[in-house]
Amino acid sequence: DAGVIQSPRHEVTEMGQEVTLRCKPISGHNSLFWYRQTMMRGLELLIYFNNNVPIDDSGMPEDRFSAKMPNASFSTLKIQPSEPRDSAVYFCASGWANVLTFGAGSRLTVL
């Protein structure tokens, strides 16, 4: 298995632009998590899905953030419009039997 695959690995955009981050979880995993990591705040859970259904999105910072999981093999995290304070590394993780496997992350820089 190729593990959890995230794209893009790096994204530089200007304030106000829409950003879409993508994640392909490990086949057979039934849960998917989106995390954000910054130096100031550490690792923050944004949202998680179980069997493609959003369970808890209380970590999503604002309405500018949205996440979807249309099927078991794909999820997106969208920021619209983006702001400089959204600059961070965004991780996707998939889980099975309560064990997490992380992707390599998407480093977002909003100018």
Place this chain on the structure above:
Amino acid sequence: KQEVTQIPAALSVPEGENLVLNCSFTDSAIYNLQWFRQDPGKGLTSLLLIQSSQREQTSGRLNASLDKSSGRSTLYIAASQPGDSATYLCAVYPGGFKTIFGAGTRLFVKA
């Protein structure tokens, strides 16, 4: 509310030393505890998973212990090497799909 604390926040040791990283959690009702390693600019790599019924797990030079009653886990690294330099994160799974992470211990092993 479950909280995870890691001490120390940073640690610098000479090569060859044995060292212990500490993790404490406030609620002993957990299903498992996982230790992760994160290299700068990279994702999180799972090192060891301890189920709630287990006391310890070993992988090579790493040994992780779990004492649920006292809310503590330790990660023991034997004969440290410069390649062990990274941030080590502890994460507990209390149930309900959500994993709680500590802020991590940043380890630097000097050659």
